[in-house]
Amino acid sequence: xxxxxxxxxxxxxxxxxxxxxxxxxxxxxxxxxxxxxxxxxxxxxxxxxxxxxxxxxxxxxxxxxxxxxxxxxxxxxxxxxxxxxxxxxxxxxxxxxxxxxxxxxxxxxxxxxxxxxxxxxxxxxxxxxxxxxxxxxxxxxxxxxxxxxxxxxxxxxxxxxxxxxxxxxxxxxxxxxxxxxxxxxxxxxxxxxxxxxxxxxxxxxxxxxxxxxxxxxxxxxxxxxxxxxxxxxxxxxxxxxxxxxxxxxxxxxxxxxxxxxxxxxxxxxxxxxxxxxxxxxxxxxxxxxxxxxxxxxxxxxxxxxxxxxxxxxxxxxxxxxxxxxxxxxxxxxxxxxxxxxxxxxxxxxxxxxxxxxxxxxxxxxxxxxxxxxxxxxxxxxxxxxxxxxxxxxxxxxxxxxxxxxxxxxxxxxxxxxxxxxxxxxxxxxx
Amino acid sequence: xxxxxxxxxxxxxxxxxxxxxxxxxxxxxxxxxxxxxxxxxxxxxxxxxxxxxxxxxxxxxxxxxxxxxxxxxxxxxxxxxxxxxxxxxxxxxxxxxxxxxxxxxxxxxxxxxxxxxxxxxxxxxxxxxxxxxxxxxxxxxxxxxxxxxxxxxxxxxxxxxxxxxxxxxxxxxxxxxxxxxxxxxxxxxxxxxxxxxxxxxxxxxxxxxxxxxxxxxxxxxxxxxxxxxxxxxxxxxxxxxxxxxxxxxxxxxxxxxxxxxxxxxxxxxxxxxxxxxxxxxxxxxxxxxxxxxxxxxxxxxxxxxxxxxxxxxxxxxxxxxxxxxxxxxxxxxxxxxxxxxxxxxxxxxxxxxxxxxxxxxxxxxxxxxxxxxxxxxxxxxxxxxxxxxxxxxxxxxxxxxxxxxxxxxxxxxxxxxxxxxxxxxxxxxx
Numbered sequence: 001x002x003x004x005x006x007x008x009x010x011x012x013x014x015x016x017x018x019x020x021x022x023x024x025x026x027x028x029x030x031x032x033x034x035x036x037x038x039x040x041x042x043x044x045x046x047x048x049x050x051x052x053x054x055x056x057x058x059x060x061x062x063x064x065x066x067x068x069x070x071x072x073x074x075x076x077x078x079x080x081x082x083x084x085x086x087x088x089x090x091x092x093x094x095x096x097x098x099x100x101x102x103x104x105x106x107x108x109x110x111x112x113x114x115x116x117x118x119x120x121x122x123x124x125x126x127x128x129x130x131x132x133x134x135x136x137x138x139x140x141x142x143x144x145x146x147x148x149x150x151x152x153x154x155x156x157x158x159x160x161x162x163x164x165x166x167x168x169x170x171x172x173x174x175x176x177x178x179x180x181x182x183x184x185x186x187x188x189x190x191x192x193x194x195x196x197x198x199x200x201x202x203x204x205x206x207x208x209x210x211x212x213x214x215x216x217x218x219x220x221x222x223x224x225x226x227x228x229x230x231x232x233x234x235x236x237x238x239x240x241x242x243x244x245x246x247x248x249x250x251x252x253x254x255x256x257x258x259x260x261x262x263x264x265x266x267x268x269x270x271x272x273x274x275x276x277x278x279x280x281x282x283x284x285x286x287x288x289x290x291x292x293x294x295x296x297x298x299x300x301x302x303x304x305x306x307x308x309x310x311x312x313x314x315x316x317x318x319x320x321x322x323x324x325x326x327x328x329x330x331x332x333x334x335x336x337x338x339x340x341x342x343x344x345x346x347x348x349x350x351x352x353x354x355x356x357x358x359x360x361x362x363x364x365x366x367x368x369x370x371x372x373x374x375x376x377x378x379x380x381x382x383x384x385x386x387x388x389x390x391x392x393x394x395x396x397x398x399x400x401x402x403x404x405x406x407x408x409x410x411x412x413x414x415x416x417x418x419x420x421x422x423x424x425x426x427x428x429x430x
Numbered sequence: 431x432x433x434x435x436x437x438x439x440x441x442x443x444x445x446x447x448x449x450x451x452x453x454x455x456x457x458x459x460x461x462x463x464x465x466x467x468x469x470x471x472x473x474x475x476x477x478x479x480x481x482x483x484x485x486x487x488x489x490x491x492x493x494x495x496x497x498x499x500x501x502x503x504x505x506x507x508x509x510x511x512x513x514x515x516x517x518x519x520x521x522x523x524x525x526x527x528x529x530x531x532x533x534x535x536x537x538x539x540x541x542x543x544x545x546x547x548x549x550x551x552x553x554x555x556x557x558x559x560x561x562x563x564x565x566x567x568x569x570x571x572x573x574x575x576x577x578x579x580x581x582x583x584x585x586x587x588x589x590x591x592x593x594x595x596x597x598x599x600x601x602x603x604x605x606x607x608x609x610x611x612x613x614x615x616x617x618x619x620x621x622x623x624x625x626x627x628x629x630x631x632x633x634x635x636x637x638x639x640x641x642x643x644x645x646x647x648x649x650x651x652x653x654x655x656x657x658x659x660x661x662x663x664x665x666x667x668x669x670x671x672x673x674x675x676x677x678x679x680x681x682x683x684x685x686x687x688x689x690x691x692x693x694x695x696x697x698x699x700x701x702x703x704x705x706x707x708x709x710x711x712x713x714x715x716x717x718x719x720x721x722x723x724x725x726x727x728x729x730x731x732x733x734x735x736x737x738x739x740x741x742x743x744x745x746x747x748x749x750x751x752x753x754x755x756x757x758x759x760x761x762x763x764x765x766x767x768x769x770x771x772x773x774x775x776x777x778x779x780x781x782x783x784x785x786x787x788x789x790x791x792x793x794x795x796x797x798x799x800x801x802x803x804x805x806x807x808x809x810x811x812x813x814x815x816x817x818x819x820x821x822x823x824x825x826x827x828x829x830x831x832x833x834x835x836x837x838x839x840x841x842x843x844x845x846x847x848x849x850x851x852x853x854x855x856x857x858x859x860x
Contacts, residue, residue: 084844087837098547101537116781117528117795122774124808125752138845171844208808226663229808233656254853261849293848322555336825343821344552351546351825354857358850359826362838365547366822378554378638378659380820390810391773392796395766395781396789407517408792414514414601415568418723419691420788423684427784 002268002285002306004278007316019307020323020374024236024265028215034190037216038223041194046201052191057133059166061186066202068168068184073177076170085174091363092143092178098365099151102384108393114400118393123153124229126204127387128196129181130211130221131172133162133188139175140361144368144382145211146179152387157181158206160196162188188213193220197228210386212369231386232379235372236265239357240326240346242317242339243281245274247332247353253284255330258358260301261294267305269324271317278308318342325376328357347376402428432698432715432736434708437746449737450753450804454666454695458645464620467646468653471624476631482621487563487594491616494596496632498614503607506600515604521793522573522608528795529581532814538823544830548823553583554659556634557817558626559611560641560651561602563592563618569605570791574798574812575641576609582817587611588636590626592618618643623650627658640816642799661816662809665802666695669787670756670776672747672769673711675704677762677783683714685760688788690731691724697735699754701747708738748772755806758787775806832858 005015040048050061077085108118127149131142142159149157159176161168163186176184185203187195193213199205208229209221221230239259243252256268272278285302289295311317318339321329325345333339336351343349347370350357361368369382396404405424412420424430435445470478480491507515538548559575561567572589579587589606591598593616606614615633617625623643629635638659639651651660669689673682686698702708715732719725741747748769751759755775763769766781773779777800780787791798799812826834835854842850854860 083840087840087844090837091841097541107531111527111795115794119796120770125774135846140841140845226803226805229805248856251853251856254849254856257849258847258853261847288849288852292852293846298849340550340823344555345819346821348822348824351823352827354828354831355824355826356831356853356857358842358847358853359831359834359838360822360824361850362841363834364545364824364826365541366549366824370822371819373656375656375659376819376821378819381822383820385815389775389801389806389808390813391776391806392778392790392800392811393770393781394778394785394790394794394796396785396794397782398784401784401786401789404789404793407520408789410513410517411521411570411792412788414517415570416565416723417688417691417788419684419687419718419728420791422718422722423681423688423786423788426678426681426684427786 002282002302002308004308004310006310007312016309016320022305024267024305030215030219034216034219034223037190038194038220041191041200042198049187049191049195049200052189053187056189057162057164059163059186064166064186066185066187068173068186073173076173077177079170080174084171088139088143088171088175088178091140092147094363094365095143095147095367096151099148099367099384103151104385104388113403114397115404116393116395120391120393121388122391123155123388124207125154126156126158126206127154128206128209129157129159130192130209130213130217131159131161132213133164137161137169137172139169139171140368141212142172142175142181143179146176146181148367148382148384149387150180152384154387156183156206158183158185158196158203160185160187160192162186162192190216190220193217193224197224231382232371232375234369236267237262238267238326238372239328239330240269240271240321240324241330241332242271242314242321243277243332244272244314245277246334247277249277249280249284250288251353252281252332253288255356256281256285256302256306257288257292257298258356259328260298260306261292264297264300265305266301268302269306269326270308271311271320272308273311273314275310278310282308314339321346325374327370327372327376328360330355330357345376347371347381398427405430432712432732432738434738434740436740437742446739446750452735454697454735460645460649464646464649464653467620468624468650471621471630472628479617479621479625479630482619483617486619487592489593489596489616494616496615496617498598498603498616503603506603507607509600510604514601518569518573518601518605518608521570522577524793524795525573525577525797526581529578529797529814533581534815534818543833544827545834546823546825550821550823551818552821553585553818554637556586556588556636557584558636558639559587559589560622560639560643560647561589561591562643563594567591567599567602569599569601570798571642572602572605572611573609576606576611578797578812578814579817580610582814584817586613586636588613588615588626588633590615590617590622592616592622620646620650623647623654627654661812662801662805664799666697667692668697668756668802669758669760670699670701670751670754671760671762672701672744672751673707673762674702674744675707676764677707679707679710679714680718681783682711682762683718685786686711686715686732686736687718687722687728688786689758690728690736691722694727694730695735696731698732699736699756700738701741701750702738703741703744705740708740712738744769751776755804757800757802757806758790760785760787777801777806777811828857835860
């Protein structure tokens with residue numbers, strides 16, 4: 001059973017701080033194993049991928065091939081029913097439309113001293129997308145990562161996905177094709193990250209790696225960071241629902257369970273100003289769990305990490321929201337914008353009573369890759385910006401260099417960097 | 431003496447690849463020491479800062495105080511001469527003007543299905559800025575990090591700077607005041623990073639830490655990442671100058687040496703299509719080194735990591751530039767924009783013969799915190815975006831939820847996430 005705390009309790013601050021401090025991830029000690037795997041892939045390339053995939057995924061890549069063929073993707077398409085394919089296309093189109101608006105603009109201008117300034121954005125030349133295997137192999141995640149990369153203009157998007165016992169979720173292959181993924185390889189784990197970072201005979205290296213993965217994948221991404229770029233390392237998912245007593249408890253309970261069913265380490269929190277409603281929601285959670293296919297997972301998450309926070313009034317909510325810094329925030333009230341303006345820290349906000357978080361997971365159009373574990377205090381969800389980089393531009397002529405030169409030389413010399421000063425002075429006969 | 435290679439050499443590709451693969455940083459094994467320091471600061475707070483500062487910086491913070499006082503900053507201001515102060519203000523104003531243009535815009539719109547979408551940007555609530563002590567204690571770096579944070583709207587910018595033997599560069603304090611830094615503490619090393627991440631009695635924790643530092647600082651930043659955000663870990667600085675034979679060899683040599691004087695591990699590379707010019711530049715480098723105060727540093731950098739690449743024609747340059755992915759790129763030709771459009775990977779570009787890189791270090795207005803070690807392939811220099819984060823917004827009403835709901839439920843069920851589907855269906859009586 002989830003905990004219940006209330007701002008009326010004299011020890012509320014201690015209880016709330018304990019809730020914030022809850023660790024939901026067991027950090028596995030995989031560093032040594034990952035270092036060995038990466039070294040093996042760097043030394044032996046494809047041969048290492050074949051051996052490691054046989055060991056970890058029980059798949060014979062020497063026979064099947066490392067690359068997934070177009071014929072295999074065709075076969076996957078044939079295996080997907082029409083409505084599901086249409087839903088994937090609908091999601092792809094909406095994600096693309098939303099992310100197109102994020103493309104940053106170049107700029108060039110001349111300032112009052114005659115200095116030309118500006119910047120250019122360019123797409124990263126090659127991006128690797130890690131897709132987990134097994135039950136966490138979500139086609140929606142393929143769309144959420146690959147579509148923004150393609151919108152950014154990345155010419156080469158490379159997907160890696162493990163094929164345990166030779167199998168890949170056909171929906172993942174179809175989503176990859178719909179998103180415009182250029183190459184697909186059936187490797188997973190730290191070995192796939194190593195292959196993307198350093199290249200093998202079959203897999204050319206990329207410049208950045210994105211996408212979720214298990215402890216081995218996360219550790220490998222940290223290790224290759226610097227050689228390539230990486231995205232954030234995502235933790236278990238979480239939702240914070242702020243709801244007044246005018247909501248249907250069953251709707252709110254459904255939203256809490258939608259988050260909880262992801263992972264036993266997921267977290268669902270309810271903030272409400274209505275203690276009777278809080279009890280109704282808790283009862284509804286128990287009731288809906290009875291018929292939920294993933295009741296074991298969702299039940300464990302709710303029992304171990306679920307929480308209800310009863311506040312005196314919803315004016316107390318923003319301060320709590322900002323300290324929790326939730327990945328997903330639902331504001332299930334009549335005037336959600338009044339609360340929204342006070343929200344600083346949240347990955348995504350879902351406004352009103354008719355916007356369950358699951359809409360954002362699939363077809364809202366916004367991205368479902370969002371900051372977890374309170375990192376919305378300092379980071380953002382996935383956008384097109386993740387796939388571009390910026391070059392700043394500066395241009396002086398002799399007159400504008402003269403206008404800037406004295407100050408530059410003064411600062412260079414104040415910092416003891418004489419050659420810096422000389423590189424300016426020599427052009428101005430100073 | 432720097433190496434010289436040429437695209438006419440039959441083994442050019444191997445030589446160029448070797449140049450790219452050159453490691454310029456010795457990775458010190460400091461991880462265990464850093465872990466211990468962080469644990470000590472978390473356990474003992476200020477007392478640990480006092481003990482560690484006594485040991486590493488030979489300074490008695492129990493007596494001096496951890497916080498730098500306004501009176502001390504006043505004294506620093508009195509110690510700085512007028513022209514240097516004016517140069518700092520000039521730099522501050524130009525950096526501020528350039529970065530104001532980077533503030534990203536919020537957006538809200540309703541799409542054709544009636545779904546409201548958008549995003550909001552908010553400033554990070556508190557940012558820590560690490561400033562190295564000793565010779566690398568640059569006031570220009572204080573401006574380059576703190577001004578964008580303040581432009582972003584960060585309400586609390588906290589600077590930490592070690593005070594070896596009790597001393598802090600007065601220019602650093604003046605730059606901090608000019609940039610609007612809110613708090614300054616005289617602690618450095620891994621202990622300063624730990625204090626910023628976890629807080630002590632005197633230093634409240636921040637949400638993100640930026641700024642350059644030594645191996646201990648870099649290691650500590652990696653370790654606290656997750657608890658707080660961090661910026662990129664910067665390596666030794668580098669410049670690539672592309673110059674035709676119409677340049678004054680002395681100007682180009684001065685630019686190469688300006689980079690080399692930063693650090694014995696800095697790297698200066700010249701690409702030219704004129705072999706006679708290449709020789710003239712090499713001679714000029716040797717001649718200018720004779721009178722350079724930091725000749726030991728600059729000479730070692732040029733000897734160990736300097737390189738001249740002679741190309742058949744400058745049309746060969748862009749492919750080489752993009753593989754080098756330099757932090758700084760000078761295009762010292764008559765029509766630099768013709769090359770610029772072909773440049774994908776560079777932190778900052780300096781156009782034409784009158785834009786020495788040093789202008790960008792101080793008063794150009796653009797940021798001098800730029801991606802090193804080939805990371806311009808996947809990352810960008812410091813901008814206002816480093817200090818804000820984005821919250822995405824989604825809002826449906828019953829009609830737009832109905833328009834999206836079927837596809838969302840189809841995808842949820844295809845992914846085996848029944849509770850996701852239910853959270854949509856329950857609102858639509860499906």
